[in-house]
Amino acid sequence: MGLRVQFLLAASLMFVASMLVLGTWIQGRIETDWRQSAIAATGRFLDDVLGDHVGELLSNPDPGSGEAARRLTAEIGGSLGKEFAAITVWNTQGNQVFSTRRHAMEQVLPEEVRTGVLAGETMVRPRGAAFHAEHSAVMRVYAPIFNPLTGAIVAIxxxxxxxxxxxxxxxxxxxxxxxxxxxxxxxxxxxxxxxVTNAAATIEQQQAALVRQAQRARRLGRRSAVLARLAEQARHDAMVAIEKTLARVGSDIHDGPIQRLAILALRLGESDAGRGLGADMQQVVAELRDITGGLALPELEGEDLEGAIKLAVAGHEKITGGKVALRLDPLPPQVRKSLKVSAFRIVQEALSNGFRHGGGADQAVHAQTCEGYLVLTISDAGSGFPDPPPQADGASPCLASLASRVEAMRGDIFVARVEPHGARVQVLLPLGLRPARAAEAL
Structure with a gap:
């Protein structure tokens, strides 16, 4: 059963019940008013019919048997059988002076009836046991009888x-x-x-429009999700392509200009005049080789995430001659290549910054996973950051470079000062394309 039919049935039942109550109340009021009108009419009838005879009745020593009583009985006789079972007259003291059926009514009126009628009221009382042979319902009406000339109440x-x-x-x-x-x-x-019909039609139209909009929103959401994944994939692929481009540029520099500069430095070193210049050129060649070595990415195709981090640490130890404390928690064996490249570069750059600015004292690397993120913590016991530590995306070129790499991976970076001395850089990189952010969980 539809909502429209349910509401209509409920409202109809409510209206019918309300109208039944209202109709019953109105019917009761009409019947009550009708009876009150009948009682008032009976009172006027008694005054009109009995008013002309009551004086003669009251003046007769035996009111019930005099000529006035006989005339009164004849005058009202036509109405007795139709509307009235009995008609009675009492004097103002409440004593019965006339009755068409003497024993049908009280010989002496109750005091409350006498007092009320003498005050000008028309009163009604339930009929007594008298006239029990009458099968029709009877109501007993008491009314004042006025003197036509003076207007005073002379009888009841x-x-x-x-x-x-x-x-x-x-x-x-x-x-x-x-x-x-x-x-x-x-x-x-x-x-x-x-x-209800109009409202239901409007609601149905709005529901249909909402369903269409919801379906359209779901289609757009699916398309947006596909586009977002494609964009994320393109971003990761671009990072890999950039690393390959840097490696190719480093290789080209190493195989081209550096080789020619090295030959030129050797030739200059063979002559006495150019021996000092040749030594300087050898130093320049060494520095260029270091630079191109940093541009050229180690072969990571055969390495997992753990192997990439180990390569970065080993490369740093080889270049600096120092020792790095490496701790690796269980890491996922299969990750995207862009994540391996980013982890390698971040560890490489953070260790290099720590060696350059902190002297490489007690350098350490800790790698773990937490709620869909790779968490890299690189720390040392050098001079540390100033208090308060700089923002990762601030003016520091080293931190800005790290922050740029982390931002490209949709990750987070946190820097902190380690007491009594030292520095810590913590990086969170998402393991998937678009995981929930978990920075607050760490």
Whole structure:
């Protein structure tokens, strides 16, 4: 069952229940008002019919058997069988002075009834056990009888009125409200149905549009992910290509200009005049060979990540003659070539910077993995960084070069001063193309 139908059924039930309650309340009010009107009409009837005869009745020593009583009985006789079971008159002291059925009503009025009627009220009390042979419902009405000339209350009239007809007319009148209530309910439910239908159509259209947009977003997301991986792959390939280009440039310099400079230095050294100049040229050739040796990347094709780091450490020890404490935790055997090249260059450059600025004292390298990252820590016990240490991407050319390599790999670099003296560089390189960043985990 759809949401539209569920809402419509729930709202319809709520409206029907509410209208039933409202209709029942209105019906009760109409019936009550109708009965009140009937009671007031009975009071006026008693005053109109009995008012002209009450003076003569009260003046007769035996009111119930006099000529006035007979005329009154004849005058109201036509109404007795239709609407009234009995009509009675009491004086203002509450004593019965006339009744069409003497024993049908009280001989002496209850004090609360007498007091209320003398105050001008028309009162109703439940009918007593008298006249139990009458099968129709009866209500007992008490009303004041006024003197037509003075307007003073001179007696109390009472009537046992058959209420069956009154109840029937009241119900008939109240039933007229139900078609109105039903029509109002139908109109409101129909209006609600239109509102719900329009709202449901709008919601369905918006849902369809959202589904289309979500599908389009997913397609764009997949395309973006593919493009991001292609860009990442291209970046890694570019790094490898740059290293190969540098190696080729170093090889060309070594095989070309350096060889010719070396021959020229030898020839100059054979003559006395050029012997000093030849020694200087030999020094220049040595420096150029060192430079081109740094440009030329060692063969890493057959090495894993651990082997690349060991080659960088061994090369540094060979050039400087120092000793580096190397600690290697278990490293993944298969990684991308760009990661091996970057790890080699970072260890090589960080050790070289430590040797140049810190004297190479107690140099150490520690390699480990943590949450998808290769973590390289290079430290020494030299003079260390100033306090506070410089930013990795600041003005220091050495740190800027390291930071550039790390940034190219989408990694992080941290530098710190080691107390009492020394420096530490920590680098995080992602093992995959786009792993979650784990710098906060270390």
């Amino acid at each position: 009239g009472g009537a046992d009125q058959r209420s069956g007809e009154i109840d029937r007319l009241a119900r008939a009148e109240s039933m007229k409200t139900w078609p109105i209530v039903g029509a109002a309910t139908v109109v409101m439910v129909a209006f609600l149905y239109l509102l």
